[in-house]
Amino acid sequence: MTVGEAAGGAVGRVPRHVACVMDGNGRWAARRSLPRTSGHRAAETTVIDVIEAARTAGVEWLSLYAFSTENWRRPSTEVDFLMRLVRRVVRKHAPLLHARGIRCRFLGVADPRIPPALARDFTDLMTLTGENRGMTLTVAFDHGGRSDIVAAARSLIRSGVPADAVDERSFAAHLPFPDTPDVDLVIRTSGEQRISNFMLWQVAYAEWMFPPVLWPDFRAPHFLQCLHTYQQRDRRFGGVPTDANGERPA
Amino acid sequence: MTETGSQFEEFFNDPRWAPAIIRATVLEAAHPQVGAALLDSSTFVTHPWRRLRNTVVSLQRMFGPDEEVRRREAARLNRLHARLKGTDAQHRPYDALDPAVRAWVVATLFESSVTMCRLSGQPLEQAVMERLYAEFRAYLAALDGDADQLPPTVHAFWPYYDRVVEEQLENTEAMRIILYRLFDHLPAPPLLHGLPTLWAAGRAVAGPLLGAITVASLPEPFRRRAGLPELPGTQTLMQGVYLGAGLARFLPEGWVRPEAVIDLLSLSPDSDDPRARTIGALRDRMKRAGALVRLLAPLPPEPDPGAAATVARRSAEEFFAQVLDQTGNGYLDWPDLAAMAREIAGRLDLDEPAETRLYDAFAAWWRELQAALDTDGDGRVSAAEYAAAVPSLAGPALIRVAEVLFDVTDANGDQRVDADEYRALFRTGFRRDVPGADGPYTRGAFVRDFLAFMSGRERSTPYDPLLAEA
Numbered sequence: 001m002t003v004g005e006a007a008g009g010a011v012g013r014v015p016r017h018v019a020c021v022m023d024g025n026g027r028w029a030a031r032r033s034l035p036r037t038s039g040h041r042a043a044e045t046t047v048i049d050v051i052e053a054a055r056t057a058g059v060e061w062l063s064l065y066a067f068s069t070e071n072w073r074r075p076s077t078e079v080d081f082l083m084r085l086v087r088r089v090v091r092k093h094a095p096l097l098h099a100r101g102i103r104c105r106f107l108g109v110a111d112p113r114i115p116p117a118l119a120r121d122f123t124d125l126m127t128l129t130g131e132n133r134g135m136t137l138t139v140a141f142d143h144g145g146r147s148d149i150v151a152a153a154r155s156l157i158r159s160g161v162p163a164d165a166v167d168e169r170s171f172a173a174h175l176p177f178p179d180t181p182d183v184d185l186v187i188r189t190s191g192e193q194r195i196s197n198f199m200l201w202q203v204a205y206a207e208w209m210f211p212p213v214l215w216p217d218f219r220a221p222h223f224l225q226c227l228h229t230y231q232q233r234d235r236r237f238g239g240v241p242t243d244a245n246g247e248r249p250a
Numbered sequence: 251m252t253e254t255g256s257q258f259e260e261f262f263n264d265p266r267w268a269p270a271i272i273r274a275t276v277l278e279a280a281h282p283q284v285g286a287a288l289l290d291s292s293t294f295v296t297h298p299w300r301r302l303r304n305t306v307v308s309l310q311r312m313f314g315p316d317e318e319v320r321r322r323e324a325a326r327l328n329r330l331h332a333r334l335k336g337t338d339a340q341h342r343p344y345d346a347l348d349p350a351v352r353a354w355v356v357a358t359l360f361e362s363s364v365t366m367c368r369l370s371g372q373p374l375e376q377a378v379m380e381r382l383y384a385e386f387r388a389y390l391a392a393l394d395g396d397a398d399q400l401p402p403t404v405h406a407f408w409p410y411y412d413r414v415v416e417e418q419l420e421n422t423e424a425m426r427i428i429l430y431r432l433f434d435h436l437p438a439p440p441l442l443h444g445l446p447t448l449w450a451a452g453r454a455v456a457g458p459l460l461g462a463i464t465v466a467s468l469p470e471p472f473r474r475r476a477g478l479p480e481l482p483g484t485q486t487l488m489q490g491v492y493l494g495a496g497l498a499r500f501l502p503e504g505w506v507r508p509e510a511v512i513d514l515l516s517l518s519p520d521s522d523d524p525r526a527r528t529i530g531a532l533r534d535r536m537k538r539a540g541a542l543v544r545l546l547a548p549l550p551p552e553p554d555p556g557a558a559a560t561v562a563r564r565s566a567e568e569f570f571a572q573v574l575d576q577t578g579n580g581y582l583d584w585p586d587l588a589a590m591a592r593e594i595a596g597r598l599d600l601d602e603p604a605e606t607r608l609y610d611a612f613a614a615w616w617r618e619l620q621a622a623l624d625t626d627g628d629g630r631v632s633a634a635e636y637a638a639a640v641p642s643l644a645g646p647a648l649i650r651v652a653e654v655l656f657d658v659t660d661a662n663g664d665q666r667v668d669a670d671e672y673r674a675l676f677r678t679g680f681r682r683d684v685p686g687a688d689g690p691y692t693r694g695a696f697v698r699d700f701l702a703f704m705s706g707r708e709r710s711t712p713y714d715p716l717l718a719e720a
Contacts, residue, residue, distance in 0.1 A: 091545050094542070120544070121545060124542075125541070125545065128541040130538070131538070
């Protein structure tokens with residue numbers, strides 16, 4: 001069956017917000033006796049494939065976890081390579097992303113170690129696609145879920161709101177990109193089962209999937225399979241007590 | 251001096267004025283005394299748009315129908331010029347109040363107006379020319395008390411003009427800067443600040459062209475003596491530009507309004523002027539175009555890895571170049587601070603004694619800066635000296651500047667700056683979300699914000715449009 005059929009069903013809705021933790025580049029390279037950097041390079045194809053698959057399937061929000069605040073601990077040559085690679089990928093695909101009506105955003109990007117040229121490309125891409133009304137692609141780059149929450153708390157305190165007036169909704173308004181809806185589905189490739197400090201606030205009610213395939217081998221069919229499984233789960237939602245993970249916000 | 255609808259006002263709305271006023275400025279700058287004054291004190295290279303706007307406003311006041319406005323503007327100009335005196339590089343004294351010098355400035359304006367008509371193939375009739383000349387003499391008389399330095403009739407004017415061109419004008423440094431440096435480095439007007447790439451591309455074409463056109467329109471004896479280049483075809487090009495601009499007179503009335511264009515160019519995109527929102531929408535579209543151009547442009551060679559380490563230092567140097575070094579000569583000295591005082595006094599339309607209080611406060615701050623920062627004792631502060639000693643910038647004299655600035659901004663003296671007073675100081679950058687814009691701004695908060703801007707190098711405060719942006 002196709003995703004289109006599933007999306008047409010009353011219960012099996014396409015998740016509104018899908019997030020991917022792009023894991024397994026290093027292992028992919030190691031299995032082929034290649035340097036880690038070639039794994040990152042191979043990830044580019046997957047990223048473009050997944051963006052296209054998500055857009056076609058009707059996903060409105062797609063978030064990709066590209067680089068965490070902890071990734072700075074990797075060897076500096078690998079970090080440098082990643083920075084150059086990301087810059088090349090951003091510039092290469094900018095016109096295509098814009099033409100597809102995708103609104104691009106970069107979450108994080110606060111560390112001074114990010115090369116200024118790369119930061120300017122991020123800003124340019126956000127400016128270029130800011131008015132697009134297709135899918136919103138959020139790339140978490142130099143992102144940390146906890147530090148986002150801390151930043152929101154700081155902003156909240158600075159705004160002088162009395163403690164009793166703070167609820168979940170008003171707190172969330174201080175997070176970066178507050179219009180981002182809760183994540184419905186997180187896909188972490190390579191079989192690892194960790195959160196790794198990713199969008200901690202937004203994944204509170206998310207469904208999780210851990211396909212064993214490594215990120216450079218992950219393709220549109222894998223992605224659609226995940227959507228399908230999500231829809232199956234959703235169909236049983238509330239029917240099976242062990243699967244109930246709390247009430248989903250409207 | 252003039253009834254409504256003077257000859258000058260007719261010219262003022264003429265697009266040929268743009269090349270003509272550049273030409274007049276070059277001829278002014280070629281006068282050794284004017285050139286020296288421009289070189290020492292003027293901010294036109296670093297802040298040409300601000301200066302253009304101030305000049306236009308001043309001319310409008312001087313040629314307007316209101317006698318009282320004219321009297322105040324003349325007094326303001328006289329005070330401003332009284333502060334411009336010194337000696338040039340060859341130790342020749344200059345003084346902006348020298349009647350002969352001022353007569354020359356007025357003469358260049360008159361002659362450029364006549365020439366712009368001649369070059370565009372519509373020479374003025376004798377009667378119109380005489381009326382225009384009388385208006386310019388009256389302008390000089392309003393400044394000096396009399397116009398004796400200018401010959402009484404147009405007939406006698408031309409020998410005077412030719413004599414100055416042939417005997418007094420020089421290939422001054424200020425003239426060369428206007429001709430060759432200003433056009434090549436013309437900063438984007440505030441409205442187009444978000445689009446450096448597009449601005450630079452347009453400027454690379456238009457800059458040399460403007461310079462060549464201006465050179466071609468200068469009097470032949472002067473071009474020869476100053477050794478200015480003769481480029482083939484520029485005469486024709488120059489006359490084509492004047493002719494083309496002259497054709498705009500066939501446009502329906504009200505289509506050509508230079509004040510509107512200049513106002514628009516100096517409009518800060520973030521202000522809450524209703525036009526700014528329209529422009530803002532247009533600007534957003536242009537910004538996206540700029541972003542796309544940058545993203546599509548081929549990657550420059552890999553930057554060297556050491557570059558990141560100098561980021562923090564560059565911001566101090568950026569502040570030095572954008573705010574402190576108003577004259578753009580690479581050093582911070584008194585003319586830079588005088589330019590800030592002049593801009594603020596102009597904005598607030600200050601009279602005496604408030605204007606002198608403001609200048610005195612800035613002068614005291616200059617002495618403090620000089621004592622603290624001028625480590626090599628050359629009498630001025632270089633960018634490196636500044637970067638090495640930024641923390642000591644907020645001394646008592648700077649606090650005094652902030653307090654005096656508060657006093658003069660607080661026009662009604664109620665010890666708070668209300669919305670109108672705030673708007674007078676920051677008018678192009680007026681935004682609602684700035685503290686003090688909604689409610690009254692207290693002395694403490696005002697002083698704190700000023701110090702934060704001047705010492706903390708805080709960006710995106712209302713002071714940026716006032717002192718940093720072109």
